[in-house]
Amino acid sequence: MTNVLALWQKEMRTYFTSPIAYAVIVVFLLLSGYFFYGILASFVEFAMRAAFQAQYYRMSMPTLNVNELAIRPLFQNLSVIFIFLLPMITMRLFAEEKRSGTIELLYTSPITRTQIILGKYLAALALFTVMILLTMIHQAFFFIYGNPELGPVLTAYLGVFLLGASFLSLGLLISTLTENQIIAAVVGFGLFLLLWALGWLAHSAGPGLREVLSYLSIFEHFDDFAKGVIDTRDVIYYLSFTFFGLYLTYRSLESARWR
Amino acid sequence: MIEVRDLTKDYGPTRAIEEVTFRVDQGEILGLLGPNAAGKTTTMRILTCYLPSTSGTATVAGYDVFEDALEVRKRIGYLPENPPLYDDMSTFQYLDFVSKIKGIDTQDRSRRIYEVMERCYLKEVEDTLIGKLSKGYRQRVGLAQALVHDPEVIILDEPTMGLDPKQIIQVRELIKDLGGRHTVILSSHILPEVSQTCQRVVIINRGRVVAEDTPENLTGQLKGAERLFLKVAGPAGEVAQKIEELPGVTAVTLTASSADREHDFHVESQLKRDVRRELADVIVTSGWGLLEMRPVGMSLEEVFLHLTTEEEVSRS
Numbered sequence: 001m002t003n004v005l006a007l008w009q010k011e012m013r014t015y016f017t018s019p020i021a022y023a024v025i026v027v028f029l030l031l032s033g034y035f036f037y038g039i040l041a042s043f044v045e046f047a048m049r050a051a052f053q054a055q056y057y058r059m060s061m062p063t064l065n066v067n068e069l070a071i072r073p074l075f076q077n078l079s080v081i082f083i084f085l086l087p088m089i090t091m092r093l094f095a096e097e098k099r100s101g102t103i104e105l106l107y108t109s110p111i112t113r114t115q116i117i118l119g120k121y122l123a124a125l126a127l128f129t130v131m132i133l134l135t136m137i138h139q140a141f142f143f144i145y146g147n148p149e150l151g152p153v154l155t156a157y158l159g160v161f162l163l164g165a166s167f168l169s170l171g172l173l174i175s176t177l178t179e180n181q182i183i184a185a186v187v188g189f190g191l192f193l194l195l196w197a198l199g200w201l202a203h204s205a206g207p208g209l210r211e212v213l214s215y216l217s218i219f220e221h222f223d224d225f226a227k228g229v230i231d232t233r234d235v236i237y238y239l240s241f242t243f244f245g246l247y248l249t250y251r252s253l254e255s256a257r258w259r
Numbered sequence: 260m261i262e263v264r265d266l267t268k269d270y271g272p273t274r275a276i277e278e279v280t281f282r283v284d285q286g287e288i289l290g291l292l293g294p295n296a297a298g299k300t301t302t303m304r305i306l307t308c309y310l311p312s313t314s315g316t317a318t319v320a321g322y323d324v325f326e327d328a329l330e331v332r333k334r335i336g337y338l339p340e341n342p343p344l345y346d347d348m349s350t351f352q353y354l355d356f357v358s359k360i361k362g363i364d365t366q367d368r369s370r371r372i373y374e375v376m377e378r379c380y381l382k383e384v385e386d387t388l389i390g391k392l393s394k395g396y397r398q399r400v401g402l403a404q405a406l407v408h409d410p411e412v413i414i415l416d417e418p419t420m421g422l423d424p425k426q427i428i429q430v431r432e433l434i435k436d437l438g439g440r441h442t443v444i445l446s447s448h449i450l451p452e453v454s455q456t457c458q459r460v461v462i463i464n465r466g467r468v469v470a471e472d473t474p475e476n477l478t479g480q481l482k483g484a485e486r487l488f489l490k491v492a493g494p495a496g497e498v499a500q501k502i503e504e505l506p507g508v509t510a511v512t513l514t515a516s517s518a519d520r521e522h523d524f525h526v527e528s529q530l531k532r533d534v535r536r537e538l539a540d541v542i543v544t545s546g547w548g549l550l551e552m553r554p555v556g557m558s559l560e561e562v563f564l565h566l567t568t569e570e571e572v573s574r575s
Contacts, residue, residue: 002359002362003359003360003362005359006356006359006360007360009356010345010348010356013347013348013352014345014347017347018347100343100344100345100346101339101341101343102343102344102345103343104304104309104337104339104343105339105343105357105404106360107308107309108307108308108309108332108335108337109332109357109360109361110329110332110333110360110361110362111360112329257309257310257311
């Protein structure tokens with residue numbers, strides 16, 4: 001446990017003493033802020049038009065669902081931003097240790113590979129958590145100026161967290177395969193995008209394949225959370241994705257020893 | 260303390276080391292000597308559990324490096340060829356991190372760190388970022404990292420590389436100090452270093468152990484009668500021919516000639532064979548003048564070259 005903590009602290013220090021964490025957080029907040037503004041603006045416009053129409057036809061004002069019309073699309077946009085940003089968090093975790101030779105220190109110290117992986121993974125997860133916590137500012141606006149339901153917002157956060165946890169485990173795996181951070185980032189970005197695009201393919205695929213593809217697509221599972229539904233199938237999907245990613249990371253480190 | 264038996268390591272089709280066998284006793288300082296790419300680093304990496312061997316066994320303090328890797332790693336300090344440093348940490352932060360993953364108790368940690376910083380002359384760079392340190396400092400931070408947890412066994416891969424002469428002397432003194440309390444293996448391709456710091460030397464060439472002895476004995480093996488300096492007054496060609504015909508003589512080289520028919524020769528003979536009497540006989544009975552004859556000791560450097568080149572010849 002102390003070993004995991006020592007590695008976690010070391011990684012967090014690297015994130016925050018180098019510009020990495022700041023760059024990723026700033027870009028993330030810029031993008032998510034932009035999407036928040038865009039979605040809010042179009043929601044306001046939509047509400048105005050609805051109010052105008054209601055007045056025109058002398059009908060009562062329809063209740064507009066903030067959760068459905070603004071919060072859910074916002075979370076969907078957030079998850080797309082992660083495709084671009086999460087590889088930046090994981091790319092250096094192992095690649096840099098391999099390039100600089102410090103991996104030799106870790107491997108010859110009395111710590112296990114599992115502890116190394118956990119320390120690094122939890123550091124990436126912590127930075128990611130900071131990122132998503134910062135988006136609560138946007139949610140605050142919804143709650144101050146409207147009356148959305150709290151439940152779907154919380155489940156959406158859970159979904160975002162699980163989605164990010166899966167991405168990070170895959171990113172960590174990719175980082176063990178190369179000494180070059182750029183390659184780790186590009187491959188991570190490509191794979192994340194592919195996992196996203198599987199969902200599109202599912203819509204046009206035949207009946208048998210459609211089920212498989214949409215089950216594999218990482219975002220299909222996210223949609224339920226955004227709607228406010230916690231489906232155990234989705235939770236299991238993300239958790240097994242994460243464990244599988246971490247397990248493959250372990251195997252990858254083990255096999256590198258033999259090469 | 261360390262027992263290495265028939266260690267072999269293949270990297271794909273290339274064999275890095277082959278049946279390397281040696282042992283190191285408690286408190287001893289052993290030098291691994293060999294040219295670049297001889298297999299020193301590979302041997303050390305296997306001993307530190309960084310790499311698994313293809314075949315053969317190695318034990319450190321009674322623990323197998325493969326079966327009980329964690330126990331072995333608790334007992335070793337290792338300085339790789341390139342010191343494994345994090346450039347974004349200060350010297351203190353780095354040693355603090357290392358002492359945590361080496362399992363030093365919280366209450367002992369800062370005491371050990373200050374001790375080791377003093378020992379490696381790092382006090383003045385305690386709060387400097389490692390990325391800003393010079394090569395000499397970096398090497399010493401690397402050394403401090405290997406010593407901070409007071410391990411039983413210390414393995415140093417080219418510990419004085421990149422240091423200036425004064426620092427080299429300091430580090431050598433430090434390594435000599437380690438002997439007795441710690442078991443030390445250090446590798447080098449610089450011979451004086453090994454002969455000055457080590458009690459025993461293992462010479463590796465092309466992945467094989469070609470010699471193992473104390474520095475004195477290694478030099479002594481080829482010393483004395485086995486290599487002679489000769490000054491003879493007589494016809495150069497004839498003298499050389501006569502000497503070469505003697506049993507036991509392996510090589511005769513003419514090193515210098517002066518105008519008055521005085522010639523200098525180096526005569527090499529088989530190991531442990533004294534040919535001085537026969538040599539004197541031949542020269543005197545042939546009617547030449549034996550002006551000078553003395554044994555020439557070989558420096559460790561020559562022993563090294565001798566052993567490693569001979570190995571190459573016998574292989575080809």
